[in-house]
Amino acid sequence: MRGAAAPSPLVAVSDLKVQIGTDDGLVRAVDGVTFDVPRGRTLCIVGESGSGKSVTGRALMNLLPPSGRIAAGSILYAGRDGQAVDVTRLDPRGRQIRSLRGKEISLISQEPMAALSPVHTIGQQLVPVIRRHLNLSKKAAQARAVEMLGRVGIPRPAERLNNYPFEFSGGMRQRVCIALALSCRPRLLIADEPTTALDVTTQANIIDLLQELQREDGLSILFITHDLGVVAEIADDVAVMYLGRIVERGTVDEIFADPRHPYTRALLKSVPRLGSGRGSRLAAIRGMVPSPFERPQGCDFHPRCEAAIKGVCDTIDPGTITIGPRRGVRCILAREPAALGGAAHG
Numbered sequence: 001m002r003g004a005a006a007p008s009p010l011v012a013v014s015d016l017k018v019q020i021g022t023d024d025g026l027v028r029a030v031d032g033v034t035f036d037v038p039r040g041r042t043l044c045i046v047g048e049s050g051s052g053k054s055v056t057g058r059a060l061m062n063l064l065p066p067s068g069r070i071a072a073g074s075i076l077y078a079g080r081d082g083q084a085v086d087v088t089r090l091d092p093r094g095r096q097i098r099s100l101r102g103k104e105i106s107l108i109s110q111e112p113m114a115a116l117s118p119v120h121t122i123g124q125q126l127v128p129v130i131r132r133h134l135n136l137s138k139k140a141a142q143a144r145a146v147e148m149l150g151r152v153g154i155p156r157p158a159e160r161l162n163n164y165p166f167e168f169s170g171g172m173r174q175r176v177c178i179a180l181a182l183s184c185r186p187r188l189l190i191a192d193e194p195t196t197a198l199d200v201t202t203q204a205n206i207i208d209l210l211q212e213l214q215r216e217d218g219l220s221i222l223f224i225t226h227d228l229g230v231v232a233e234i235a236d237d238v239a240v241m242y243l244g245r246i247v248e249r250g251t252v253d254e255i256f257a258d259p260r261h262p263y264t265r266a267l268l269k270s271v272p273r274l275g276s277g278r279g280s281r282l283a284a285i286r287g288m289v290p291s292p293f294e295r296p297q298g299c300d301f302h303p304r305c306e307a308a309i310k311g312v313c314d315t316i317d318p319g320t321i322t323i324g325p326r327r328g329v330r331c332i333l334a335r336e337p338a339a340l341g342g343a344a345h346g
């Protein structure tokens with residue numbers, strides 16, 4: 001769905017902070033992120049494990065671990081009636097958020113088995129959800145369930161309603177989850193690493209399916225992944241996360257053609273490319289993601305950064321920098337691409 005950006009976003013997230021209590025102390029899992037999910041487009045959140053992608057996605061549904069809480073910020077969701085609802089203000093167990101979940105905002109995750117009950121047939125899981133959210137009779141809900149299974153490419157959908165999740169392959173199970181997630185016509189789909197556990201062909205099929213459903217229904221997608229190859233396939237817009245913060249955001253073309261943050265450059269260098277020659281080694285990002293309890297002084301990324309300048313990057317918090325149309329780059333050197341070491345993806 002590439003093209004001009006929609007005028008007003010479906011979701012506007014501003015300075016969102018999420019904290020999670022653990023035995024070792026409080027984790028600032030998300031530490032002040034700002035981004036929009038435009039209507040009918042796909043925003044990818046990308047970053048290494050532990051960067052806060054899943055917690056950000058789940059915060060949009062106010063669905064956090066029991067010890068988690070939204071500590072600051074707002075998540076404005078544009079309702080169908082034109083009124084914006086601040087999701088952070090809703091009781092996580094209250095009626096209002098429960099009517100948003102599933103009906104307006106749906107989630108699919110990496111492990112479809114976690115979303116499906118093993119002891120109920122697909123029909124026993126799909127039909128009641130459709131009845132409740134769309135206010136349909138049992139017969140009409142069954143017809144809708146069959147229609148959805150057909151749309152996501154499940155052969156003989158009417159028969160398959162009587163099957164249990166274990167009777168489907170991994171790829172087919174993920175299709176069932178997509179059918180479940182989209183059966184109530186949500187406007188936002190949060191897809192949290194939905195293809196990570198699948199083989200490459202099935203992964204490509206699922207991405208095609210999501211794009212097709214988006215074209216047909218005008219769905220907005222927040223797609224969470226650590227895989228820039230997947231980002232290149234599906235994203236219109238990209239937000240790169242590191243240690244609970246967005247370090248850079250832009251359109252997919254901006255991020256791939258003109259990355260401004262050394263972390264984005266390092267991620268791009270670690271993506272295998274066609275034609276790079278057999279035996280050529282992939283660059284790994286040096287060092288490890290720091291523990292969330294040991295946020296470095298200065299720039300969060302400086303201990304792993306090839307462009308870091310001693311006495312500057314280890315001392316000064318870069319804040320966010322705007323360079324022309326590029327807003328929110330968290331690197332003090334971002335104004336001078338030459339200082340970051342030339343072309344990143346070449």
Ligand SMILES: Nc1ncnc2c1ncn2[C@@H]1O[C@H](COP(=O)(O)OP(=O)(O)OP(=O)(O)O)[C@@H](O)[C@H]1O
Pocket residue numbers: 020021022027028029047048049050051052053054055056065226292
């Ligand atoms: N239920 C939880 N209890 C304690 N800490 C948590 C919990 N969920 C997430 N965290 C912490 O919050 C931070 C962000 O985690 P999050 O799962 O959002 O990262 P991620 O980028 O999605 O990584 P991954 O790709 O591994 O899922 C991490 O430091 C993680 O350890």
